[in-house]
Amino acid sequence: MKRDAPRGRQSLGERVRGLRVTLWTLIVPPTVWAMHFLFCYLWVAVSCAKLGAFPRFPIAFVAGTLAALAIILASGWIAWVQSRTPGDDPPHDEGTDIDRLRFLATATLLLAGLSFVAVLFTAAPALLLTDCR
Amino acid sequence: MSNEGDKTIGSGRQSAFTTFGTEAAWLAGLTGWMVLGAVIIALALAALMVTASRSREGALTHRQGMRLVLWAGGIVPSVVLLALLVVTLPAMRPIRAAGDDLRVTVTGEQFWWRMRYQPAGAPPVTAANELRVPVGRDVVLALEGGDVLHSFWVPGLAGKMDMVPGRTNTLVVHATRAGRFRGQCAEFCGLSHALMAFDVVAMAPAAFDAWLAAERRPVTTAAAAGARLFDAHGCGGCHAVRGTGAASAIGPDLTHLGARETMAAGIQPLTTANLVRFIREAPAVKPGARMPAYPQMSAQDATAIARWLETNR
Missing domain, CATH: 2.60.40.420 (Cupredoxins -  blue copper proteins)
Structure with missing residues (x-):
């Protein structure tokens, strides 16, 4: 983000930086990935068992996948903003609040990237296989 | 060869x-x-x-290094793998x-x-x-x-x-x-x-289509000496040869055995000698098979049965 970004955006960024960061927020993206993974299996299994065929218009599936991606993106964006909190150069290994924030934020950002790709990789087979066998 | x-x-x-x-x-x-x-x-x-x-130390700035990691370690592998997935998944259908x-x-x-x-x-x-x-x-x-x-x-x-x-x-x-x-x-x-x-x-x-039509026909050699021996030795207790009385489904159907090129489930060329050996000593050729050995059967009888099976094409 540039320095001359609109004021509203900056204040949003500042509000985001003020959010509490814990190990629980760190595992939000991989948890969403895991739940989406489970959701994929359940959706295909239930569809095949109840309908006997792969649904042609997988609205529930697309909606679930988009929701998962949106949560991961939001989590990643928050982490990205938090990771840019001004402070010393890396490594962020001091016992200070800012270093703790930036360490957790960077880790969350990387996990969000991984989880985003993972959700796409999980969704692709469900959308492209289209066969219950 | x-x-x-x-x-x-x-x-x-x-x-x-x-x-x-x-x-x-x-x-x-x-x-x-x-x-x-x-x-x-x-x-x-x-x-x-x-x-x-x-390279000398410092040939890349920290920023350039991070960018290299991002592209070579993150974006390019993800895109390549996703492309591979998208290309190969339809083939699994x-x-x-x-x-x-x-x-x-x-x-x-x-x-x-x-x-x-x-x-x-x-x-x-x-x-x-x-x-x-x-x-x-x-x-x-x-x-x-x-x-x-x-x-x-x-x-x-x-x-x-x-x-x-x-x-x-x-x-x-x-x-x-x-x-x-x-x-x-x-x-x-x-x-x-x-x-x-x-x-x-x-x-x-x-x-x-011609082969299937031929395969469908029963054998016409039910009166041959080999057919009588096949019956007398009880081969029909396990095997079927359509056109004779043998109709059991325990062992392989032998109706048009002569039309096959291999025998004993693809492990030997179909020859009279191999057939005779299999008829008399199946467990030696195929350990654990359900077909018993017939040491009491004479070589002449086994040969006659083998020749008869081979004529059923």
Whole structure:
């Protein structure tokens, strides 16, 4: 983000930086990935068992996948903003609040990237296989 | 190699690189591209490591380094893998079978294959240890396990699929060129698992139809001396030869055995000598097989039965 970004955006960024960061927020993206993974299996299994065929218009599936991606993106964006909190150069290994924030934020950002790709990789087979066998 | 040699396990007859089916051909092509891609990535990585080890310290800024990690370690692999996934997933989709496709129920038995051809609108024809498929037509293989787990694998035709007692797995195949190939059991199923193979003959559609019509006919040699001996020794207690009284389904159907090129589930060329040995000492040829030895049977009787079986083409 540039320095001359609109004021509203900056204040949003500042509000985001003020959010509490814990190990629980760190595992939000991989948890969403895991739940989406489970959701994929359940959706295909239930569809095949109840309908006997792969649904042609997988609205529930697309909606679930988009929701998962949106949560991961939001989590990643928050982490990205938090990771840019001004402070010393890396490594962020001091016992200070800012270093703790930036360490957790960077880790969350990387996990969000991984989880985003993972959700796409999980969704692709469900959308492209289209066969219950 | 002589003709005799061609009847045995010839090189390339059972190879995923000697393809004669659409699925196997696609897989072989994909393997080629994957190997090429892997070699390029390995060479690029080696070049990068050589460059990195020879560079002065500080040749890259921290920012440039992070960017290299992001692209070479994150974005490019993700995009390449996603592309690979998107390209390969449709190939995993089974061929859609139509209602009027030829259906062959293949049942794995210890240690042979029961083949039941079910063409649309005609009664089924039972054979064994040789799968014939018409080139250019989809064929639905209904795979079943008769006793224990087996796995149906014709590397040149398609991927392998398990044969599970109590359920039917469906594999739709599409042969693209005529020829004689080979498949074998790919799931350990007992003592003679390694001796459980079969021939696959892909034929022009007209030739296939003619073969199936011939296979459907009962034998006309029920009065031959060999046929009487076959009956007298109780072979019909397990085997069927249509056109004679023998109609049991415990062992392989031997109706047109003479038309097959191999015997004992694809492990030996079909010769009189091999047949005689198998008739008298089956457990020696195929350990664990349900067929007992017949040491009391004279060589003359066994030879007469073998010759008779060979005449039923």
